[in-house]
Structure formats: structure tokens, C-alpha cells
Amino acid sequence: MEKLIYDFSFGLFFWQLLLFVALVFLLKKFAWKPILNAVDERESSIKESLKAAERARKELKELQSDNQKILNEARAERERIVKEANDMKNKIVGDANEAAKAESAKHIENARLQIESEKQNAIAQIKTQVAELSVEIAEKLLRKELESQNKQQELIDDLLKEAKL
Amino acid sequence: MQFKTSKLFLFLFVFVAPFFASAQHDADTAHAEAEPSIKEKIKKDIEHHLQDSHDFHLFTDNATGTHYGFPLPVILWDDGLHVFMSSKFHHGEDVVESKGNYYKVYHSKVYKTDESGVLTFDEHHHPTNAMPLDFSITKNVFSIMAIMLIIILIFSRTAKSYKTSLVPSGMAKFVEPIIVFVRDEIAIPNIGEKDYKRFMSFLLTIFFFIWIVNLFGLTPLGINVTNSISVTFALALITFLITQFTARKDYWKHIFWMPGVPVFMKIVLAPIELLGVFIKPFALLIRLYANITAGHVVLMSIIGMMFVFKSWIGSPLSFGLAFGLSLLELLVAALQAYIFTMLSALYFGSAVAEHHDEH
Amino acid sequence: MEIPTIVGAGLIVIGAGLGIGKIGSSAMDAIARQPEATNKIQTAMLIAAALIEGIGFAALFAA
Numbered sequence: 137m138e139k140l141i142y143d144f145s146f147g148l149f150f151w152q153l154l155l156f157v158a159l160v161f162l163l164k165k166f167a168w169k170p171i172l173n174a175v176d177e178r179e180s181s182i183k184e185s186l187k188a189a190e191r192a193r194k195e196l197k198e199l200q201s202d203n204q205k206i207l208n209e210a211r212a213e214r215e216r217i218v219k220e221a222n223d224m225k226n227k228i229v230g231d232a233n234e235a236a237k238a239e240s241a242k243h244i245e246n247a248r249l250q251i252e253s254e255k256q257n258a259i260a261q262i263k264t265q266v267a268e269l270s271v272e273i274a275e276k277l278l279r280k281e282l283e284s285q286n287k288q289q290e291l292i293d294d295l296l297k298e299a300k301l
Numbered sequence: 302m303q304f305k306t307s308k309l310f311l312f313l314f315v316f317v318a319p320f321f322a323s324a325q326h327d328a329d330t331a332h333a334e335a336e337p338s339i340k341e342k343i344k345k346d347i348e349h350h351l352q353d354s355h356d357f358h359l360f361t362d363n364a365t366g367t368h369y370g371f372p373l374p375v376i377l378w379d380d381g382l383h384v385f386m387s388s389k390f391h392h393g394e395d396v397v398e399s400k401g402n403y404y405k406v407y408h409s410k411v412y413k414t415d416e417s418g419v420l421t422f423d424e425h426h427h428p429t430n431a432m433p434l435d436f437s438i439t440k441n442v443f444s445i446m447a448i449m450l451i452i453i454l455i456f457s458r459t460a461k462s463y464k465t466s467l468v469p470s471g472m473a474k475f476v477e478p479i480i481v482f483v484r485d486e487i488a489i490p491n492i493g494e495k496d497y498k499r500f501m502s503f504l505l506t507i508f509f510f511i512w513i514v515n516l517f518g519l520t521p522l523g524i525n526v527t528n529s530i531s532v533t534f535a536l537a538l539i540t541f542l543i544t545q546f547t548a549r550k551d552y553w554k555h556i557f558w559m560p561g562v563p564v565f566m567k568i569v570l571a572p573i574e575l576l577g578v579f580i581k582p583f584a585l586l587i588r589l590y591a592n593i594t595a596g597h598v599v600l601m602s603i604i605g606m607m608f609v610f611k612s613w614i615g616s617p618l619s620f621g622l623a624f625g626l627s628l629l630e631l632l633v634a635a636l637q638a639y640i641f642t643m644l645s646a647l648y649f650g651s652a653v654a655e656h657h658d659e660h
Numbered sequence: 661m662e663i664p665t666i667v668g669a670g671l672i673v674i675g676a677g678l679g680i681g682k683i684g685s686s687a688m689d690a691i692a693r694q695p696e697a698t699n700k701i702q703t704a705m706l707i708a709a710a711l712i713e714g715i716g717f718a719a720l721f722a723a
Contacts, residue, residue, distance in 0.1 A: 140530050140590075140721060142427060145410070147376075147435040148353060149531035151442040156535060159449050159510065164502035167456030171473075171480060172501060174463035181467070490703070584714025591717045640710045647707065 343605035347598055352409040353441045353529055355387035373443055377411060379433030411435050444524040448514055483508050491646040496653045503543060507536060508642040515593060515634030519627060528594040537586035540645045548652040585644055592637050596630045669720055676716030680709045
């Protein structure tokens with residue numbers, strides 16, 4: 137300890153203190169500030185670029201997922217349209233079938249009705265013909281039968297008798 | 302022949318040249334009285350190396366006895382300014398007269414004497430003569446100035462290289478990782494993200510200053526700045542002052558009225574904590590001083606071994622040990638700078654810390 | 661007077677050496693257990709070693 141105190145030189149201490157403080161300020165101005173600023177600047181620029189790259193990657197990813205979504209949507213839309221078209225086709229075909237069936241049924245019905253009416257007509261014609269024929273026959277028969285007076289009388293009587301019944 | 306072989310070794314181990322050159326010089330002066338043993342010479346030489354001196358002594362040619370080096374200005378304050386060149390002392394042999402006062406240098410310290418240069422000693426062999434305030438540009442001050450100039454050159458050039466582009470080039474490639482290391486490994490973890498910027502200039506300066514000064518201490522120039530107690534004291538004082546003046550309320554509260562402990566303990570802890578405030582920077586200055594001094598002493602002793610054991614085993618052994626130790630000293634140079642910076646940052650961190658939590 | 665001082669210095673060196681050795685060995689253990697925390701452990705180790713060293717030096721100079 138004594139040796140340390142004996143060795144202590146005030147002059148050296150003074151110069152060291154003075155010079156060192158001067159050195160700190162000189163270096164602060166001419167070295168540390170520019171160097172640290174440059175290092176900081178570079179670090180922040182690196183950080184910024186990394187962040188930007190990260191952002192770009194994220195955007196790209198989003199874009200890709202968007203694309204995928206759009207693609208998916210388009211696919212769904214297409215499917216929907218195809219399905220709708222299919223449905224419509226089926227419906228149209230069904231409707232057409234139905235209509236055709238109904239038409240044909242109507243036609244058949246019409247034909248049936250016509251046939252019926254024709255039949256009725258024919259029957260009626262036949263009937264009238266038959267009636268005419270029968271009247272003719274009956275006329276002829278009657279003529280033959282009622283050639284004599286008594287026979288006419290006889291018939292009248294018969295008819296009367298029947299009518300009374 | 303004797304001198305020739307030792308000279309050969311001096312050239313082989315250039316980096317110790319100054320020490321041995323001065324050893325021979327001391328031996329020369331002592332030669333007349335008695336032949337000192339080689340061990341004593343080495344001891345004296347080491348002592349001489351560890352001291353500051355008023356001239357920059359590089360080496361001495363033993364054959365002719367001429368000293369190589371250059372004188373430095375001596376600035377004394379003794380009821381007026383006395384300025385003269387250290388060459389006037391003639392390596393401590395002469396008394397210098399300046400404005401009617403007489404000065405003599407003894408063990409690197411300037412004493413006021415009478416005309417004939419008589420020094421009186423106390424029982425510790427310390428002169429009792431009056432000492433003028435010595436602001437001389439001594440060898441250490443000169444070295445500090447030179448090294449600071451080099452540091453400023455290195456770092457201002459580094460800073461300039463960033464002006465052209467943010468990508469480090471040249472010197473910056475080497476320096477920048479260290480700066481970033483100081484920031485990310487020393488400043489931020491110890492001081493905190495919020496406050497560290499205020500201390501960066503000091504931490505970086507002290508780190509590089511101590512490191513580069515330590516490295517210069519390993520060169521053959523014989524510079525030994527960080528093993529002067531005055532230098533480490535000045536550095537630790539700055540750390541101490543910064544710690545006290547940036548301290549927040551919590552820091553003082555933790556010293557004088559430690560929260561979360563019983564009142565009795567608070568009273569016991571306060572003086573201990575207060576003592577700690579002074580012990581911390583004291584340990585800082587002693588650590589740096591002692592580490593570097595110890596390194597120099599051991600290294601020089603090992604090199605000195607070569608001249609003690611003048612045998613074919615001793616010299617290679619000494620060389621090997623000295624080489625290994627020099628490598629270790631390279632590590633210690635950086636490690637001590639790191640530890641000094643680290644502990645400074647730690648103290649600053651404790652000064653600016655805000656304790657929101659209970660303890 | 662010479663001998664007790666030297667002995668005291670020796671004791672201090674032994675004490676500080678043991679202390680720093682203990683710190684070193686514990687740090688090694690810790691690093692082996694948690695290699696990912698190497699940096700933090702090293703920092704703490706250096707600080708602890710530096711503190712012991714400081715006390716050691718203080719005692720050495722007092723001795």
C-alpha cells in the first residue's frame with residue numbers, strides 16, 4: 137500500500153485524466169457517433185428489408201390463397217351451373233314428356249270421343265236406316281196385309297185391344 | 302565476448318531490448334563501487350522498467366556507454382513554471398538549475414535540492430526533500446499521447462469509411478465487430494436497452510484505450526502505461542464519477558436504506574454498501590494495475606533467467622516460457638480491457654437501474 | 661517482519677486461487693449442463709472471478 141502511494145505520480149494522473157477525457161470527447165465526435173450511427177442504420181435497414189421480405193412473402197401467400205379461393209369458387213360456380221343446366225334439361229325433358237303424354241292422351245281421348253260419336257252417328261244412321269228399312273218393310277208388309285178391308289179392320293181391332301192393355 | 306553474447310540475445314529477443322539496455326546502464330553507474338550480481342542487475346532493471354521516467358529511453362550501447370532515446374520536456378510548478386528538457390538531468394546524474402531553484406531526479410521523481418544536489422532519506426529510503434508539482438511530459442505521458450493519437454487516427458478513419466457506404470471496409474471490418482461486441486455483450490446486458498447509449502462513448506473509449514495501451518506494453522518500446530497506478534487511478538476515478546453522477550434515486554436508496562430488509566439490517570448494511578461504492582472502483586484500478594504489473598514482472602524475470610542460467614538448457618527454457626507467457630499476456634491485455642469495461646458497465650447499470658419490483 | 665508478510669501473501673494467493681478455481685469449475689459444470697447458456701455463464705464467471713481477484717489484490721497490497 138505504501139509502495140502504491142509512493143508510486144503515485146500526480147503529474148501522470150493529471151495528464152491521464154485530462155487526455156482521457158479529451159479522448160472520450162474527441163472519439164465521441166469523430167468516431168463513435170458516426171460508427172454507431174452507421175451500424176444502427178445498417179441494422180435497421182437490414183431489419184426493414186427482412187420485414188419487407190416477410191411482408192412480400194405473406195402477400196404472395198395471401199395472393200396464392202386468394203387465387204385458390206377464386207379457383208375454388210369458379211369450380212363451384214361451374215358445378216352449380218352444370219347442375220342447374222342438368223336440372224333444367226331434366227325438367228324440360230320431363231315437362232315435354234308430360235306435355236306429350238297429355239297431348240297424346242288428349243288426342244287419344246279426342247279420337248275416342250270422335251270414334252264414339254262416329255259410332256253413335258253410325259248407330260244412329262243404322263238406326264234410322266233400320267227404321268226406314270223397317271218402315272219400308274212394314275209399309276210393304278202393311279200394303280200387302282191391308283189390301284183387304286177386313287184385314288184392316290182386324291188390325292185396328294187388335295191394336296185397340298193392345299192399347300187397352 | 303561476454304557482451305557480444307548478451308547482445309546477440311538482445312537482438313533475438315528484441316522486445317526486451319529496452320529493459321536490458323537500461324539494466325546495463327544502471328550497472329555501469331554502479332560499476333565503480335561494487336560488481337553487482339546479475340540477479341541484482343535484473344531486479345534493478347525490472348524496477349526501473351516499472352517506473353516512469355523523464356526521458357524516452359530506448360536502449361544503451363554498452364560498448365560505448367551511449368544512451369539511445371530522446372529527452373522529453375520537464376514541466377514543474379514550484380512557485381512559478383519551470384520548463385526545461387530532461388536531457389539536462391543527464392539520466393539522473395546532474396542537478397538542474399531553473400530560475401534559482403535546483404532539482405534532481407531520483408527514482409523517476411523530481412526533488413528540490415540545494416546546489417550540490419544532496420538528498421536526505423528517511424528509514425524507507427524515500428527522499429525527504431520537497432517535491433515540486435511535476436506536470437512533466439514523462440515517458441508515460443508521451444506514450445499516452447502517442448497511443449491516443451494512433452487511436453484517434455484508427456477510429457476516425459474507420460468512421461470515415463462509413464461515409465461512402467454502410468458496408469464496412471478496410472479497418473472497419475476489423476474494428477466493427479469489436480464495437481458491436483462492446484455494445485451487445487457489455488453495454489446492453491449490463492446497462493439495459495434504455496440507457497446504454499449514454500455510456501457507449503466512454504465504454505468504447507476505455508475498452509480500446511486499455512486494450513491498445515496493454516498491447517503497446519508488450520512491444521519492445523518498453524511502454525508500460527497501465528502498470529502505473531496513476532493511470533489506472535485516473536481511469537477508475539472517471540468510472541466512479543460517472544457512476545455517481547448518473548445514479549438515479551433507486552441507487553442511493555439501495556445504498557442507504559436497502560428496501561425489503563429489517564430496519565436493523567438497514568442500519569448495518571448502509572456503511573457496508575457505502576464502503577462498497579468506493580471499494581468497487583478501487584478494485585478496478587488495483588486489478589488493472591496488478592495484472593499488468595505482474596505480467597511484466599514475470600515476463601521480465603523469465604527473460605532474466607536466461608542471463609542467470611547461462612547454459613544450453615536455461616536459454617531455450619527461458620525463451621519457451623517467455624514466448625508462452627507473451628501469448629498469455631496478449632490474452633490478458635484484451636481480458637483486462639474487457640473486464641474493466643464490463644465492470645464499469647455493471648456499475649453504470651446498477652446506477653441507472655430502476656427497481657420496480659420488491660427485493 | 662518479512663516472513664509473516666510473505667506468508668500472508670501466500671495465504672491470500674491460495675485463497676483467491678481456490679475461489680477462482682471453484683468459480684471456474686462451477687462454470688464448466690454449468691456450461692456442460694447448459695451449453696446454450698455459455699455466453700451468460702462466461703460473463704457471470706468473469707465478473708465473479710474479477711471480484712475475487714479484486715479482493716485478493718486489495719489484500720495483497722495491504723499485506
